[in-house]
Amino acid sequence: MKEKVIIGMIGLGARGASLLEMIVRNAKDVEVAAVCDLYEDRREAAADLVEKAGGKRPVAVARYEDVLALADIDAVVIGASWAAHLDIAIAAMEAGKYVASEVGGAYSVQECWKLVETYERTKTPVMLMENCCYGREELMVLNMVKQGVFGEIVHCAGGYHHDLRGEIAGGEENRHYRLNEYIHRNCENYPTHEIGPIARVLDINRGNRMISLVSVASKASGMKDYIKREKGGEHTLANVEFAQGDIVTTVIRCARGETITITLDTTLPRSYSRGFTVRGTRGMYMEDNQSIFIDGQHDECHFDWKGQWGNAESYYEQYDHPIWKKFVEDGVKGGHGGMDWLVFEDFFDCAKNGKPTPIDVYDMAVWMSISALSEESIALGGHPVAFPDFTNGKWTTRR
Template identity: 60%
Template sequence: MKETVKVAVIGMGNRGQSLLKHCILPQPGVQVVAVCDRYEDRVKLGVDMVLEAGQPQPKATQDYRELLDMPELDAALILTSWESHINLACDFMRAGKYTAIEVGGAYSVDDCWKLVRTHEETGTQCMILENCCYGREELMVLNMVRQGLFGEIVHCQGGYRHDLRQEVAFGRENRHYRFYNYLTRNGENYPTHELGPIANVLNINRGNRMLSLVSMASKSAGLHEYLVREKGPDHDASQMHFAQGDVVTTIIKCAGGETICLTLDTTLPRAYSRAFHVQGTKGMYMEDNNSIFLDGKDNAYDFKWREKWDNAKEYRDQYEHPVWQSYLKEGVRGGHDGMDWLVLRAFFESVKNGTPAPLDVYDAAAWMSITALSEQSVAMGGAPVAIPDFTNGQWTSRAPWEP
């Protein structure tokens, strides 16, 4: 077991800066030995953060390839734009470095296969940093499912429902990749926040798998109206046609017979929600009103359910996941209500112990592929599209996920 892991942070945009400051540098037994970004000012910002944390001067570069042959480097954290995740991950796996990639969708199914085959050829671990798998509510519901509270699970829903109009509209000014993605692509472009926790509930890649999907996209109107209002009708962006539909709905069929409904909703005014929803033969959990409905207990309230909103907290004492029981005693840290800290801690522990990544390359490939596959379905008017088995049959015998 390594007492200290030496890591490189590649990508120093807003997400990279936040994780470096709040969840990487403060982690016990983690030393940042290199910082990389294509922009010089961001590299300098990363170096300053490392030095301010009291760590030694890290290597600073705008070319990640300079890091591949660093003998002291144990792991690489890829926090860059979506389009670069897989290529960078494959290069670091070939270099024998534990690799972690931030979330986002894949641009092609071939890229997903490339990720899997590189892992299988090199034996190097790659983890997708899906923080929502470590969310307090998500883990409590997973614990409830595994204890049979909801019976046999039949249907799950999730969403990335987040007003990103400002982020997208000012993407060029802020050097953010979403602008050009929304301009040219149309599909479920950010599937893993909602799909990751659902995949764990349904044992996807671990006794179950996703078989096929259909996707439909609404028209694109929200960004145009926002741009006209914020930048004026004569601004070049106000005259562009954005391909990305305001609301994209994707329905997935699983080998176990379950269905999953995902919703992307990021260019209209709305409140934030991941809309996590799990429904079985004995009851259901609904994130948006934080409630649990159990057959035989709550039926009298089926038409007056508002009286029971927020009742999920009543189940905490019995069903709080052990990970969060310990975490609450330690003290919750980092961003996104503590999820960021937990997912990175899980990655660093796998590096220290030389063990498989908790959310591995097969999870990354399956979840990220939904973007490319949904684009195909949307382009064909909602036609069904097959989802590959990236485990090549191993899903029938792989053990259930444990955080």
């Protein structure tokens, strides 16, 4: 067991910078020894942040390879653009550094296989930092599922319902990679916020697996309309044709017979939601109105459900996950309602004690591959596409 974990932070845009700030404020046994970004202003601001927080000023470099070459680095946190995640993760595993990678989608099945093969050769743990797996309601629902409250689970749904038009349209000014993604790709580009909690509910890679998907995309009208209204017809993006459909719907079949529906919905006006839904033979959970329906308890309300909206909170006392019970007692901290800190606390504990990560390389490969597989399915007009078995059969015995 290490007294502290020495880390390098790679990628310091909006997300990377916010994570770094959370780490230096809350992680008492973590030292940030290196910060890395292609842009000098970002890496110098990050080094200033660490120093002002009372730490030794970290090395500030432009190349992630220079971080990986530092002998005293135990682990790296990858907050770079989607396109760089897997390349950096693979290089870090080769260098023997524990890897914490921010979320996103893969560009090919081949790079997912390379990730898995690198882990199996080096045995260097990698963790996909899917914070939504640590949400209070997601963990409570998981706890209820494991206790049989919803009966046998038949179907789950979720989505990334988040109006990102302003962020995408400002990509050039803000140096944000999403703009280029939406111009050139048409896929389920951000699947892990919804699929992570669902994969836990359905035991994916641990007794169950995803076997195929079908994806369809609507036309792409939201961004062009937004840019013309907000930035004017003379703006450089006004006549750009965006490839990314406004709504992408993906249906996944699982080996045990369950189905999953996930939706990407980021370029039309709407409220934020992850749409987490769990359907079982004895009940259901719905995130959008934060309600739980239990067979035999709520039958009389099923035609007048509005009065039960928000009733999920009443289940905290009985079914709140132990992780959250302790978190509430100790004091909730970190971004996104505390989820950000919980996922990093788990990762740092693994790196400190040399343990396997809870969201491991096989989870990372399967969840991220959805982007590449959906892109293929959409291009083929909604043709079914098979999931590779990244565990090579071990899903039947892993727990």
